[in-house]
Amino acid sequence: MRAVLILLVLTLFPGSAAGAREWFRPAHAGRKYVNVDLTPARGLRHPAHTSWHRQLVLWDGVISEHRLREGKHHLRLSTPSGEVPVHFPGKVLNLESDRTGYRVGIKGELQVSSGKVSGLTGRSVILLSPPRPWRLHPVPSQAPEARDRLYPFLCWWVSFHNPDAPAAQVEIVALSILRESRKNDIDPLFLASLIQVESAFDVDAVSVSGAIGLGQLMPFTAEGLGVDPHEPAQNVAGAARMLAGLLREWQHGENPRAAALASYNAGPNLIRRWGGRVPRISQTANYVFFIGYVHQVMTRIAGEFSS
Incomplete structure (x- = not known):
């Protein structure tokens, strides 16, 4: 290594x-x-x-x-x-x-x-x-996603959020984000930003409302998506599938990304009642802002990282 x-x-x-x-x-x-x-x-x-x-x-x-x-x-x-x-x-x-x-x-x-x-x-x-140069010892991977230019960046990003996470777990999270983004035709950094705000890349995260894992999937949502929310790779797959579906639903709206994130947070039925706009609910409006802000920062750093 x-x-x-x-x-x-x-x-x-x-x-x-x-x-x-x-x-x-x-x-x-x-x-x-x-x-x-x-x-x-x-x-x-x-x-x-x-x-x-x-x-x-x-x-x-x-x-x-x-x-x-x-x-x-x-x-x-x-x-x-x-x-x-x-x-x-x-x-x-x-x-x-x-x-x-x-x-x-x-x-x-x-x-x-x-x-x-x-x-x-x-x-x-x-x-x-993080405050200092961050040294990684990635597990050798034969997965095609490991050749993606974003793979080392995502490993670094996930690792400094969870310094005690085993390298193999960091690898699974990074590979899953890249794999599921490709499958669902979404920006991997957009998916990573959502996961960061939802769980800070904690594979064991469980909210007070019962949402589980990286993408904070509710049990009934995970069941509908056909994934095991306790399994990190499947949790990412479910989150990516759900996010991609919401982006498709609102692709012709005035603000597709904001509507998709608001739907992920508050439920698509509410956003439909609001005509695809972010509702006057502070928790949801702030959620959209935080993910957008993280995505903006992450995209800039990833660009510097790759160069």
């Missing part, structure tokens, strides 16, 4: 979340919807409006400190505009390991006091890059 040395990419972000005026930008406004215009540059350098208090944002930066106190995660997020304290009141996916030095996007509510942003109450963390 030959070690593959992966160098960090310095140009990770497409500017900032505020620059995202693409298909995934939230169509609705309010404190429960991500405000992509309220960036660290605006929030930390200008007097804070009282209306910003508890506004949902996605702020990206580097974790300069990560501590666990009384079972709660406390971070300091370093941004070009300054450092921001972040505390998480509940359990957080992606923070099981020490993430100091990682570049991340933090979804959280702004805390405003005395005319200043005093911090963020974190809800979730999106990992975007």
Whole structure:
């Protein structure tokens, strides 16, 4: 086995979340919807409006400190505009390991006091890059997908999300994403972005509602798709098949990708009632935004990686 040395990419972000005026930008406004215009540059350098208090944002930066106190995660997020304290009141996916030095996007509510942003109450963390060169020892594979230019990138991406995952498991996830994307004629990075937001590539993930595995398939959904949701490769196959079907359904709509993701999250019947538009439901609108944002970042890094 030959070690593959992966160098960090310095140009990770497409500017900032505020620059995202693409298909995934939230169509609705309010404190429960991500405000992509309220960036660290605006929030930390200008007097804070009282209306910003508890506004949902996605702020990206580097974790300069990560501590666990009384079972709660406390971070300091370093941004070009300054450092921001972040505390998480509940359990957080992606923070099981020490993430100091990682570049991340933090979804959280702004805390405003005395005319200043005093911090963020974190809800979730999106990992975007590890803090150091990441060494992989991939299991030799004869699968045709292993020759795809995206294969080493996906192995790297999955691996830094789950540093303790066996190399064979990382390989299965990466190969499955490539294989099922090809079968269903969808962008593999789009599928990977959905899986990242759904499960952070945790093959054993189970939600409080009972959704299972990488693509967070409900048992009845998996049964309808003819897959075993507990088996990683089959779970990816089911997620890809479902996503491809939704993209086909909305291919002639005004925003096919947003409608497909909203359908994956909230169910196609609801989106049909909304005429193919993302409904005025904050959880669904934010879900579409996060996947679109991850896909934008992932696509940029993959391009740098391949070159």
